[in-house]
Amino acid sequence: MSKLLRTTAPPATLLVRLLVGAVFLSEGIQKLLFPDAQGAGRFAMIGIPAPDVVGPFVGRVEIVCGVLLLIGLLTRLAAIPLIIDISVAIVSTKLPILLGHGIWRFSLPKLANYGFWSMAHEARTDFCMLVGSLFLLIVGAGKKWSVDARLTNERVESIAKY
Template identity: 60%
Template structure:
């Protein structure tokens, strides 16, 4: 089972890993550097209960998983966690724009226009991160990853 999680072979997956990992790592760090704008302040404006907790929780996972993606260690696990993370972000922040109204505890931010095209514009980066995370979940970390090295070591020890 663990071997199947690590099994990966394509060299060029590194490009997706670098893109997705660096964005998540950067966003996680910014939640701590700029808490009023990117961290707890933003989570409070979105309507999250306990915004300090949730901003810290999300920020730590983005930093850890972004770093793991960058180096290609436990890539599929990191991708799964970030896939869930970005799915929640899309539902909480972008769907209200599409519908033009708040739902549940999540507050619609003030914009000039709402609807599908406004939502599509606002979620372009989120959608790219969603697809990149899904890709890494399916393909793994690639040949230039610690997953690949670990997998090869397990194969040698098996024989």
């Protein structure tokens, strides 16, 4: 468990962790507060199976993992479901823009433009969240201002005393 919490990332990692955590937290809250527009209703519209179950589940996962990132607790573990979450979001909502309406299993309302540039524009936030989550999975919470760092530092200090 100590290896999972250990981090050698610079203190500036805090900025990435807070940004990714805050975005996922707010997205999760929106899925629960506005289920027709952001949660189950949106999931049903794009063709996600069992949207009434998946919508609230994804919202709760985003809230819990977002909070874990914000406080820097179990950062690497919290990043894993978020990577899966945002990967599914990219495949289900951005890939149809790239491939065109009606080509993919997931469907979106008709858009004015399809193709690479339209998809790149629509997916810019999703790609940033994916890269941010991957970064946190690789480097951890950061050496400062995280519960993970505090737990590993206390463990190292207690071992050093003996």
